[in-house]
Amino acid sequence: MTANAQYRLAARPVGLPKPTDWQYTEEPVGEPGDGQFLVENQYVSLDPAMRGWMNAGKSYLPPVGIGEVMRAAAVGTVVSSKHPDFAEGDIVHGVFGVQKYAISDGKGVSKVDTSLAPAPMHLGTLGNTGFTAYFGLLDVGKPEAGQTVVVSAAAGAVGSIAGQIAKIKGCRTIGIAGGPEKCKLLVEEFGFDAAIDYKAGDIRGQLKEHAPNGVDVYFDNVGGEILEAVLARLTRGARVVISGAVSQYNSETPPSGPANYMQLLVARASMTGFLVFDYAARYPEATADLAKWLQEGRITSRETIVDGGIAAFPETLNGLFAGKNTGKLILAV
Amino acid sequence: MTANAQYRLAARPVGLPKPTDWQYTEEPVGEPGDGQFLVENQYVSLDPAMRGWMNAGKSYLPPVGIGEVMRAAAVGTVVSSKHPDFAEGDIVHGVFGVQKYAISDGKGVSKVDTSLAPAPMHLGTLGNTGFTAYFGLLDVGKPEAGQTVVVSAAAGAVGSIAGQIAKIKGCRTIGIAGGPEKCKLLVEEFGFDAAIDYKAGDIRGQLKEHAPNGVDVYFDNVGGEILEAVLARLTRGARVVISGAVSQYNSETPPSGPANYMQLLVARASMTGFLVFDYAARYPEATADLAKWLQEGRITSRETIVDGGIAAFPETLNGLFAGKNTGKLILAV
Known part of the structure; x- marks a missing residue:
């Protein structure tokens, strides 16, 4: 049985997140049920907004609960599917969390067109x-x-x-x-x-x-x-x-x-x-413009890809707050 | 010769203006030159914004200079005129300052239509x-x-x-x-x-x-x-x-x-x-609506008119910051 690796929120941080604010867990990967699929994350997006999601209190999204897998956008590959719209091999973008594998019902998930740009860029400039x-x-x-x-x-x-x-x-x-x-x-x-x-x-x-x-x-x-x-x-x-x-x-x-x-x-x-x-309905418009500007060389897209796997998440996130990255900070799983 | 009475800014206040931040002066009233008129102030407008005008530094208006008559809007009566557009007896609104008499070249001055509302209201609801x-x-x-x-x-x-x-x-x-x-x-x-x-x-x-x-x-x-x-x-x-x-x-x-x-x-x-x-060009539109609403009894206009003359200015202004007034605070000259 394949093992999942995850970072869960262990405590609400005061100031910069400390190692004890996180819990690293490994557990067997579940089987997708009807209408679900299993995705293997390749790239996890690291964003300043994550810090806000770790706080208690009402905001534009509910806080990540203590014990829950840390919320994160990611790009991955569908490895098995019982969902009519997603097939094995599809490369997909969704809020899959800081983990190696995720089971999804497809809500908020989109397929990634890697002919436009490499997968990580869909978490950055084209995301x-x-x-x-x-x-x-x-x-x-x-x-x-x-x-x-x-x-x-x-x-x-x-x-x-x-x-x-x-x-x-x-x-x-x-x-x-x-x-x-x-x-x-x-x-x-x-x-x-x-x-x-x-x-x-x-x-x-x-x-x-x-x-x-x-x-x-x-x-x-x-x-x-x-x-x-x-x-x-x-x-x-x-x-x-x-x-x-x-x-x-x-x-x-x-x-x-x-x-x-x-x-x-x-x-x-x-x-x-x-x-x-709020602009979700207009993402295609933005994608079209941004992809065109990338193609024309009018926009340079930079990604800092940290090749450390899920285990490197806490340190990499703190590097974001220390300003260590340029361009988009991404964790390669 | 008629005597003018004025309040001039003596010092830039720290916190609430103190008596020593003001200088009370009396001086002979001058004669209006060609293109000027002399106005006798009846009502002086007291506004929170005055406090900002007393501070040094760039803002939306230059600060009142030390030794200058304090800036204030007022309504008064033209008592002598060498200006083609203003005649003795006209009731006018302008930035005439905290003083009994002012000489004006008519810039920024408008005639007050007291058939719409009594003069003080033209410093308040209709001003x-x-x-x-x-x-x-x-x-x-x-x-x-x-x-x-x-x-x-x-x-x-x-x-x-x-x-x-x-x-x-x-x-x-x-x-x-x-x-x-x-x-x-x-x-x-x-x-x-x-x-x-x-x-x-x-x-x-x-x-x-x-x-x-x-x-x-x-x-x-x-x-x-x-x-x-x-x-x-x-x-x-x-x-x-x-x-x-x-x-x-x-x-x-x-x-x-x-x-x-x-x-x-x-x-x-x-x-x-x-x-x-910035809305000066549209004041007539506002005046029409506000006068109509006043006439229809849909707007109640309140004025707190302090009957103390120019001498009462410093204390009356501090009363504004203490929230002693309701509605528009006006000093009757």
Whole structure:
């Protein structure tokens, strides 16, 4: 009998998840029942949002329960099926969890077209990551050609794509990331017009230098002091897109809100949150655009694939919060 | 020669303005030159925004300079004129300052139609106060019939009108104010469906009771913990209108931002600032609607008129921050 390997949530973390917040389990793989199939995960998606799912309390999704397999999107291969729409050998995308095998009823599962791009990219640029950048920037941020777009966590999975889409739309793009290496990558690989190294300090001064006429669209993945700094430089009618707040997710003190949010009034600006799931009906539109831009070489997709199997999950996830990856962070099973 | 009486800004206040932050001056009234007129102020408008104008630093208007007459909107009578468009006896509205007499070149000055409403109301419901409520609620908040609209500082000048407009548009309206007397007024005089007394504590609990299905539009005049509480109860796609943040204006510690602003993401909601001046071209539209609603008795306009002359300005302004007024606070000259 095949053995499954899983990471389950053992305790609700305070701050950065500790090894004791996880439970590694091995158990026999079950048999799919009627209308179900068994998938063998090949790639598990690691996302900042996972940290939020580990907290108690109401949010846009229910928290992962203590003892439950950690929630995660994954791409895998169907290895046996009693489901009419999925056959052995199909490569599929779904919320299969941090485990080697999953049984699924097909809800929320889609087949992956590996002729468009290799499988891991369907967790990144051609998956929810890319869709988050696409709809957040275009639908919420509404950038116009010639405007200045600032993106935080710009070397990350969502940020690197958001910046490149803004560039395609004719905007001046400024990426914010930590350290000279990432900043070099922003300009040389992802085509940002300028990069700001937040670890070098004086974020406001750097912003003033690179966005002398202000910021029309800010795509925020981080919150905290970077959000504060950008709010102080908004143009009239600017749009702040709230995509994430990774600087706050592992904070052991209460999160901090933007103390200068009244800049929204001074600038007649808006700050809007969104969730990619709401755009599910329009994923094909995003896929078509993103695949075309990839093919034309107008978008560079980066994946950091960690080849450690399920066992490497806790450490790899913490690496995400330490900013060790560039582009999409994926665990190869 | 007629003597003018004025309040000038003597120092930039820390916290609540102190007597020493003001300088009372008397000086001869000048003669209007060509293209100018002399106005005798009858009513001076007292607004929370005045506190912001006293601070140094860039904002939507330049700060009042040290030694300058304090900026204020006022209604007065033209007493002599060398301006082709304004004649002796005209009743006019303009930014005439905290003083008995002002010389004006007519820029930003409008004639007041006292057949529509008595002069003080043109500083309140039929002036920038009413326009702020009108455009902030309708253009930014976009309430739909049947939705729940929450208004803070709801017994104040802007809040009381915003709530009544929301009611006219078929919304369920909840007003937040301090103390049982104001809360009684909200329901009995301004027609709110429910009132929340923030001084009674447990704002979140009271909100849950009166807005069990959440808040679709929040018209915020106060910021601080009330904003925090409402953010936690937004419906999906809710609109937060940032009209003011009076709880923060006199804070001696750095202002606090909404720590739970990520609720905007959970609720796919927006928070938008606005300034009434941007709607100047549409003031006639607002005036027509507001005057009609006043005539039909669908809007109650309250003014607290303090009959103390220019000398009473500093104390009366601090009364505004202490929440002593209901409706529009006006100083009778």
